Amino acid sequence: MISFSISPVNLMHAMTMALDLAVDGVSLHQKRVAIMCGYIADKMRLKPQDQQALLSAALMHDIGAASFSDERKRISNPNYVGRAMDIFVHAENGYILLKDSEPFSFIAETVRHHHDNWAGGNLSGLSGDQIPLHSRIIHLVDRVDINICRTKPILACRDDMRKLVQEDHGNHFDPMVVEAFLESSEKESFWLDLTVPDYVNTFNARLNLGGTPYNIEDLVKIAELFATLIDRMSRFTATHSRSVSGVAVFLSGLSGFSESELELMKISGLLHDLGKLSIPNSILEKPGPLDPQEKMTVRQHTFFTYRILSQIEHMETAAAWGAWHHETLDGEGYPFRLDATELTLGSRIMAVADIFVALTENRPYRKKLAQDVVGRIMRDMVERRKIAGNIVENLLSNYKMAEEIVLSQENWTQPLTIKEL
Ligand SMILES: [Fe+2]
Ligand SMILES: [Fe+2]
Ligand SMILES: [Fe+2]
Structure with missing residues (x-):
């Protein structure tokens, strides 16, 4: 059994990097919000444990x-004119995604209320100090970050x-948080910290998050949460990451992987398309x-x-197992142009699992393909030195079982998120 312990800081940093991939949206926004929350937390003398919880919620x-x-663009547009309730859609969905997802469920409530206005009129029906304090802090600095020219x-x-916040006093924002913001933001450094990209990384070192390292089960749960985020990007990939993970684990079992390697393969499969978060939905x-x-x-x-x-x-x-699934044995894949001498068994398995699942899924431009067509396409790819023949043959001779793994995912349903209010 591989002993496995991951520092929560390190993991949080990586996962917020994934969330910040959105090039045309809220890129780095969450990190800047977290930096400002750190200042306010100091000013309000929050206990270390509360500071960790606040910063974790800010980062996500x-x-x-x-x-x-589109949603990301909408929430980061300071001049968005729409229905007042629109802003609560992503906050509510964040809550729905996080609430049952250990080890992040402790931030679910804060995320849910991060756009609640102090004076009320919120989806939650809460107002004033009924709104969780951490949500009130994030709400204020979030608006500041969105409005910075x-x-x-x-x-x-x-x-x-500062004027924008001062004039609002008691309307959108908690007067106590407004005070803390006005005192902290007098310093030039409050603002300049937001402009130094590397500071974000240094800042992450502040996070201690209780210090209990995550084990492999925690990581599987976190990977499942991110698989959900990736797969809900398109109705054609509702269970893609879970299916690829399942098929990759199945093929790895046939290749004699150990129990702990199979766990790692499960995580790797769930996250193989993590970088997809950078792709606009219109393309997908x-x-x-x-x-x-x-x-x-x-x-x-x-690459991401x-x-x-x-x-x-x-x-x-x-x-490597997850991210090299578009590398090919002839060295003409991407993005690292690795070849047969470098591609490990795990990466080869992932490539085969990904192609198999893609071919047996409906796509915007075609229906799922039948077994004989799938077999022909995959053997042709082997012929052209794209993917590994031994793994493809393993798959094709266990076709029904592999297909069953993909079909069984249809019973899994996405958390019931909302489209509008
Ligand atoms: Fe938000
Ligand atoms: Fe935000
Ligand atoms: Fe994929």
Whole structure:
């Protein structure tokens, strides 16, 4: 059994990196919100344990919007004109996704209320100090971060931001949090910290999160949460990550992997498409062929998967298994152009599992394919030195069982998130 212990700080850092992949949306927003929360927490003298909980929630507060690029754009647009209730959709979805997902369920309530206004009129029906304190803090700094002008030096925005908060006193924001913000944000460093990308990493060192390391079961649960975020990006991939994980574990079992390797393969399969969070949904859902630029965007996803997973301790192997699923034996795959001499058995298995699941899923441009067609396509790829023949033959001779794994995922239902209110 591999002994497995991951520092929560390290994992949180990696996972928020995944959430920040949204290039056209809330990129780095959550980290900046967390940095400002840190200042306010100090000013309000929150206990260390409460500070950890606040910062963890800040780093993931927009998780409910992570799967949808339009939603991300909407919540990061300071001039958004829409129904007042629209802003609560992602907060409620964040709560739904987190509440049953140990080890992050402790931040679910904070996330749920992070747009609740002090004066009331909220989806929750709460107002004033009925709203959790951590949500009130995130709410204020979230609005500050969304409203900071991006065209001037940050210190030139300071007065406008302070005015915006001061004038609001008691309407959207808790007067006590407003005080703490006004006192903290007098310092230039409060603002300048938001502009130094590397500070975000240093800042993460503040996180201690109770210090209990995550074990492999915790990691499986976290991987399941992120698989849900990835798969809900498109109705055509509702169970893709879970199916790939299941088939990869099945094929690894046939190849003699140990129990702990199978656990690692499960995680790796759940997260193999983690980098997809960077792809706009319009591309994933496009009903026709992708143009060259869209193809390039899609192709970035395995690179991000690798960079994120490989920085978590003990995850180097799982990162390679998961992220190298578009590398090919002839060295013409992407993004690292690895070849047969470098591709490990686990990576080869993942590539086969991913292709098999993709071919047996409905796609925007075609229906799922029949067994004989799947067999022909995969053997042709073996012929062209794209994927490993021994694994493909293993799969094809156990076709029904592999198909059963994919079909059984249909019984799994996404958490019942909401589209609108
Ligand atoms: Fe939000
Ligand atoms: Fe936000
Ligand atoms: Fe995939």
